[in-house]
Amino acid sequence: MIKGALKTWKEDRGFGFISPDDGGKDIFIHISALKGTSRRPVTGDVIYYQVARDNRGKYKAINAYIEGVEILEDKAAGFLNTKKGIVLIALALAAIAVAVVVLNLTP
Numbered sequence: 001m002i003k004g005a006l007k008t009w010k011e012d013r014g015f016g017f018i019s020p021d022d023g024g025k026d027i028f029i030h031i032s033a034l035k036g037t038s039r040r041p042v043t044g045d046v047i048y049y050q051v052a053r054d055n056r057g058k059y060k061a062i063n064a065y066i067e068g069v070e071i072l073e074d075k076a077a078g079f080l081n082t083k084k085g086i087v088l089i090a091l092a093l094a095a096i097a098v099a100v101v102v103l104n105l106t107p
Contacts, residue, residue: 001048002027009043018047018061027051029061038070045069 007026009016014031033049034041041047049064065071 001050003046003048006041006043006045006047009041011040016041016043018049025059027059027061028054029064033061033064034066036071037066038072039066041066 002020002022004018004020004027006029007017007019016029017026018029019026027049029041029047029049031040046067047061047064048067049061051059052062054060
């Protein structure tokens with residue numbers, strides 16, 4: 001991972017530029033590169049990221065995270081690991097079992 005500081009951020013447009021710690025040109029970052037962060041970035045944040053080229057050949061940050069900011073888990077995956085999610089799965093399996101018996105289906 002490369003480390004840099006968020007130099008500019010346009011909240012209304014969801015992008016900004018990172019100034020790499022090791023020097024070089026600023027790197028474009030889009031909000032989609034910060035999936036799962038618990039808050040939006042602000043100018044001055046320390047960002048860790050990887051670099052890729054976009055479809056126009058320009059460099060951009062990907063797989064980024066903000067130093068010290070919690071990464072939230074995927075909400076859908078998180079739900080399935082809760083008591084409610086487990087109960088929902090159990091009820092769905094029970095409904096399938098009842099349907100198999102009532103309709104005399106073979107699995």
